[in-house]
Amino acid sequence: MADLFVALIHYPVLNRNGRIVTSAITSLDLHDIARSARTYGVRAMYVVHPVAEQREFALRVLDHWRLDYGRLYDSRRREALDLVEVVEDLEAALKAAEMVAQACPLLVYTSARASGGASYEELRSKVHSTAGPPIMLMLGTGFGLAPAMGERADVILDAVRGPDEYNHLSVRAAAGIILDRLAGR
Amino acid sequence: MADLFVALIHYPVLNRNGRIVTSAITSLDLHDIARSARTYGVRAMYVVHPVAEQREFALRVLDHWRLDYGRLYDSRRREALDLVEVVEDLEAALKAAEMVAQACPLLVYTSARASGGASYEELRSKVHSTAGPPIMLMLGTGFGLAPAMGERADVILDAVRGPDEYNHLSVRAAAGIILDRLAGR
Numbered sequence: 001m002a003d004l005f006v007a008l009i010h011y012p013v014l015n016r017n018g019r020i021v022t023s024a025i026t027s028l029d030l031h032d033i034a035r036s037a038r039t040y041g042v043r044a045m046y047v048v049h050p051v052a053e054q055r056e057f058a059l060r061v062l063d064h065w066r067l068d069y070g071r072l073y074d075s076r077r078r079e080a081l082d083l084v085e086v087v088e089d090l091e092a093a094l095k096a097a098e099m100v101a102q103a104c105p106l107l108v109y110t111s112a113r114a115s116g117g118a119s120y121e122e123l124r125s126k127v128h129s130t131a132g133p134p135i136m137l138m139l140g141t142g143f144g145l146a147p148a149m150g151e152r153a154d155v156i157l158d159a160v161r162g163p164d165e166y167n168h169l170s171v172r173a174a175a176g177i178i179l180d181r182l183a184g185r
Numbered sequence: 186m187a188d189l190f191v192a193l194i195h196y197p198v199l200n201r202n203g204r205i206v207t208s209a210i211t212s213l214d215l216h217d218i219a220r221s222a223r224t225y226g227v228r229a230m231y232v233v234h235p236v237a238e239q240r241e242f243a244l245r246v247l248d249h250w251r252l253d254y255g256r257l258y259d260s261r262r263r264e265a266l267d268l269v270e271v272v273e274d275l276e277a278a279l280k281a282a283e284m285v286a287q288a289c290p291l292l293v294y295t296s297a298r299a300s301g302g303a304s305y306e307e308l309r310s311k312v313h314s315t316a317g318p319p320i321m322l323m324l325g326t327g328f329g330l331a332p333a334m335g336e337r338a339d340v341i342l343d344a345v346r347g348p349d350e351y352n353h354l355s356v357r358a359a360a361g362i363i364l365d366r367l368a369g370r
Contacts (some may be wrong), residue, residue, distance in 0.1 A: 173361030
C-alpha cells in the first residue's frame with residue numbers, strides 16, 4: 001500500500017454562509033479521525049491550525065491520552081492518537097509527510113460539493129499501488145475546505161454520495177467513509 | 186431499496202472491561218449518526234435508552250435543533266435530526282419501525298469483534314432488494330453491543346476491517362462506514 005496521510009484543516013475553511021473562516025479544534029475530531037486513521041493504516045494525521053493557542057490546546061488533549069492516564073484507560077486509543085501531529089500550515093504537514101515517506105505526497109482535495117473529479121476506484125488503485133507516490137487527504141472542518149485548497153491539490157476527489165442528493169456528513173463520518181473506500185477490506 | 190432503520194443502543198453495552206453497562210447519551214452521536222442516516226436514505230433512527238432522564242436529555246437536544254434556532258442555523262441538520270426517535274427499549278424501536286415499513290424488520294447485530302457472519306455484499310444485496318424485509322441495524326455505544334444482543338439478531342454482520350487487525354472505530358465513524366457499504370453509491 002502507498003503511504004497514506006490525513007491533514008485535518010481548520011483554515012481556510014467555509015462557514016455556513018460560505019465565508020472563509022478559521023474553525024476551532026475539536027477534541028472529538030482528533031479522537032474519531034485518529035481511530036479511523038489507525039484502522040485504515042494511515043501513517044500520520046496532521047492537525048493543521050494557524051493559531052498557536054489552538055495548537056497548544058490540541059497538544060494538551062494529546063498529552064492527556066498519550067501519557068499515563070490514557071495509557072492505562074485504553075491503549076488502543078493511545079495507539080491511534082500517536083499518529084497525530086499538530087502543525088501550523090499545510091506546508092508543514094507536507095514537509096513532515098515527505099520526511100516519513102521519502103517522497104512528496106500527492107495532495108487530494110475532498111469536499112461534499114466536488115463532482116467530475118477522481119473516482120474512489122481510481123484513487124483506491126493509487127493507494128494500492130506499490131510504485132506510486134504517497135497520498136495526503138485534506139479534510140475540511142467547519143462547512144468544508146475553501147475552494148482555493150482545491151486549486152492547490154493534485155486530485156479532486158468526488159463527494160461521497162448516498163442514494164439521493166443529501167450528503168451533509170460530519171467530518172468524522174466522512175473521514176471514516178473516505179478511508180474505508182480507499183483502504184478498507 | 187428496502188426500508189432501512191438504525192437503532193443506537195445504550196443498554197446492554199460493554200464497558201472497557203467487558204462488563205455490561207448502560208452508557209450515557211452523547212449529543213454528538215445523535216448529530217453525526219442522524220446526518221449519516223439521512224445521507225444514506227435511512228427511514229428512522231431510534232435512540233434506545235432505558236433511563237427516562239436520559240431520554241428527556243435527548244429530546245431536549247432534538248428540540249433545540251428542530252425548533253426555531255436549529256431551523257434558522259442549518260436546515261440540513263434539522264432534516265437529519267427529524268429522523269430521530271427516542272425509545273425505551275429495542276422492542277419499542279422494532280414496533281415503531283414495523284409501523285413505518287408495514288413489516289417486521291430483519292434485525293442486524295454489528296460489532297467490531299464479529300466474524301464469520303454475513304458479509305457486506307450479502308447484506309447490501311438485501312438492502313437493494315425490493316421484495317425483501319425492512320432492515321434494522323443495531324449499533325452499540327460504549328465498547329460495543331453486549332453479546333446477548335447477537336443472540337436476538339437475525340443477522341450478525343462482519344466487523345469493518347482495514348488493512349490490519351486494528352479496528353477501534355468510534356460508533357460515529359462505524360455508523361457512517363457501515364451505511365456507506367450497504368447503501369452508498
